[in-house]
Amino acid sequence: xxxxxxxxxxxxxxxxxxxxxxxxxxxxxxxxxxxxxxxxxxxxxxxxxxxxxxxxxxxxxxxxxxxxxxxxxxxxxxxxxxxxxxxxxxxxxxxxxxxxxxxxxxxxxxxxxxxxxxxxxxxxxxxxxxxxxxxxxxxxxxxxxxxxxxxxxxxxxxxxxxxxxxxxxxxxxxxxxxxxxxxxxxxxxxxxxxxxxxxxxxxxxxxxxxxxxxxxxxxxxxxxxxx
Numbered sequence: 252x253x254x255x256x257x258x259x260x261x262x263x264x265x266x267x268x269x270x271x272x273x274x275x276x277x278x279x280x281x282x283x284x285x286x287x288x289x290x291x292x293x294x295x296x297x298x299x300x301x302x303x304x305x306x307x308x309x310x311x312x313x314x315x316x317x318x319x320x321x322x323x324x325x326x327x328x329x330x331x332x333x334x335x336x337x338x339x340x341x342x343x344x345x346x347x348x349x350x351x352x353x354x355x356x357x358x359x360x361x362x363x364x365x366x367x368x369x370x371x372x373x374x375x376x377x378x379x380x381x382x383x384x385x386x387x388x389x390x391x392x393x394x395x396x397x398x399x400x401x402x403x404x405x406x407x408x409x410x411x412x413x414x415x416x417x418x419x420x421x422x423x424x425x426x427x428x429x430x431x432x433x434x435x436x437x438x439x440x441x442x443x444x445x446x447x448x449x450x451x452x453x454x455x456x457x458x459x460x461x462x463x464x465x466x467x468x469x470x471x472x473x474x475x476x477x478x
Contacts, residue, residue: 252368252404256294257287259463259472263448265455268428270367271399275423277411278433283444283463283470285315286322287433288370288406290469293319295368295404297327303368304358306351308335308376322469329365331358347377348394355401369398373408374423395426428452434460436476445476 253260254267268274276284289305296303307315312334319326326332333354338345351371358366371377381387398405409423411432424430430449435442447460462476 252295253291255298256291257470257472258466258468259461259474262472262474263446263457263461264451268404268451268454270402270404272429273395273398273405273407273427274429274431275407275409275427276431276433277409279411279435282433282435283465284408284433285310285318285372286324286465287431287446287470288372288408289315289319289324289326290322292330292368292370292406293324293326294469296329299367300329300365301367302358302362302365303330303370304355304366305330305332305370305372306335306354307332307372308347308380309373310334311336322465323467324469345380347380348390352394352397355398355403359401364402366401366403368404368406369401370406371408373410375408375410391423392426395423424450429454433463436460443476444470446472 252268252272253264276288278284292303292305295301305315312332315332316326335347338350355369407423407427427450429451432447432449434445434447436445437443444463445460446463448456448458457475459475462473463470464473465471
């Protein structure tokens with residue numbers, strides 16, 4: 252999934268993940284969470300011919316496509332992008348997790364084992380539209396179990412400010428197989444984008460903070476960022 256899908260990733264991991272595998276992609280605004288997910292997803296689907304689903308809760312499809320264009324990404328035809336923004340306007344009390352389950356089940360019926368990749372952008376947007384209580388935490392636990400049962404490579408994007416935990420309203424950090432932290436470091440008057448693996452089950456990996464930049468075809472991992 253990761254190897255061969257993002258330039259320089261071999262600097263960070265020695266072996267790859269296999270589904271079911273659930274990764275949290277965390278970081279502050281501007282740290283390229285969407286660009287990272289789209290790059291990995293697009294390159295993987297182009298290479299394998301599998302099917303992937305990208306669900307955006309707060310950003311329109313047009314905005315997402317413009318972002319991908321700025322990264323130099325050519326999105327494959329076997330990637331479906333679904334926009335929840337209109338549904339959100341029409342139904343303020345919508346159960347997003349239930350709706351997402353049904354959508355995943357629909358595409359599983361349609362594409363079968365070809366459907367291997369799913370992105371939710373973002374968990375924070377769902378929490379901002381929902382009362383985060385014990386019932387919601389139980390629903391999220393069940394939702395994570397559901398995603399694993401579908402045998403998918405899953406990316407869940409979460410907003411996170413510097414120095415805070417990956418968990419937004421529950422135990423997502425404990426439930427996830429991987430936590431990939433994207434960040435912004437201020438150095439010598441410039442801002443450097445970074446990537447750091449805080450957790451990655453079943454994979455031999457570096458935990459050093461890596462410098463990344465936007466290359467002609469998306470994010471590129473340059474190597475360790477030293478103080």
